[in-house]
């Protein structure tokens with residue numbers, strides 16, 4: 001069934017989300033149902049996308065998928081940062097890389113944007129509905145900067161324009177820190193001024209527009225100077241442009257909560273009096289064997305290294321769906337720890353679900369001599385409802401997978417004949433099929449992986465297996481069984497039929 005074919009189901013229970021802005025779980029009530037606007041901070045495309053980012057984007061892929069599954073009409077906007085994101089040394093990350101590689105900044109942008117899209121596609125992520133870039137919205141950024149100057153929340157200094165944090169804070173119910181919980185007094189005592197030096201009135205102020213140094217290659221002419229926009233500004237501009245002054249969900253990694261998202265809120269409120277998103281969702285970071293994943297610790301690997309196993313910390317490579325399953329096995333707001341054992345367990349877990357998916361696609365309602373068994377019917381209905389309850393609880397994919405595993409047991413019993421179709425009835429069978437495939441494929445975004453047309457191949461070998469068995473050629477039977485096992489397929493020799501399954 002294609003993705004949108006199973007839409008508009010009636011809701012079971014109510015969706016609750018953890019809103020970082022309120023620091024509590026709230027019922028999700030979109031501003032303009034059935035429409036939902038969601039903005040997620042996208043990657044800065046100056047290097048290959050790292051796994052932390054992949055986790056964030058896969059988490060919001062599931063949010064997007066579940067909202068659509070519930071029948072909402074989602075507009076999902078995720079930007080590409082192609083200018084303005086500065087490194088610790090104050091250099092633009094993209095122009096720094098362009099100089100290093102002797103390429104045009106736009107070549108760097110294109111190369112890594114392509115890589116990013118490619119990786120996300122491998123992980124079966126649905127692309128955003130709009131993917132705006134910062135450079136594509138320079139006019140709007142210049143306009144917002146001017147508006148903030150006009151409103152008295154920004155000032156020009158030596159060709160750069162800064163946001164006046166303390167003035168904004170005083171005039172807006174002391175609201176700088178509303179998202180991150182930071183206190184302005186603490187910030188003042190801890191902030192060292194690395195960005196802009198004496199141009200700023202206060203070290204807390206952040207750049208909306210920066211005057212470019214003579215060697216800076218990415219620059220545009222404005223009323224203030226030849227320069228470039230500050231990083232925080234683009235997300236305020238693009239979310240407002242495509243989702244409105246108020247919209248439903250803003251997402252991103254937890255590391256963006258401060259200062260990036262805090263500054264976004266200040267810019268939005270300073271421009272038009274509204275803070276942007278109603279619900280702020282943040283994903284947690286990755287660890288490796290219990291340690292924070294970071295380049296400097298030498299324990300970070302790229303998505304492709306994880307797929308090929310080409311890294312000293314990895315015992316083997318894992319398929320994109322195994323990695324996707326692995327990420328779904330923890331709640332997006334918890335840390336996620338990579339270890340060979342955990343990945344190996346995920347490989348088995350994914351195979352179990354994939355077997356269930358394969359069977360559910362093949363199995364159709366069949367009338368047999370089973371009699372309706374209320375207990376079985378109740379159990380299956382409950383398992384189906386539980387999938388909704390788990391996802392409704394702040395998109396708890398880990399719990400959802402547990403309920404899907406319970407359904408796999410029922411599917412297997414039905415398939416092997418331990419459970420009769422007649423015992424659960426046609427309606428419950430259909431419900432189970434729709435729920436299981438809906439949650440595994442549409443919501444969790446998993447699919448049965450295969451590089452070749454494995455099914456035809458396996459059927460051929462199984463045909464030979466049956467012949468060999470019929471002819472009592474047991475040497476040949478064992479040989480075929482071993483051949484399939486080497487490919488990760490186990491033969492299930494049942495009383496009335498011979499079946500196969502992926503090895504768990």
Ligand SMILES: [Zn+2]
Nearest residue numbers: 041042235260
């Ligand atoms: Zn952003």
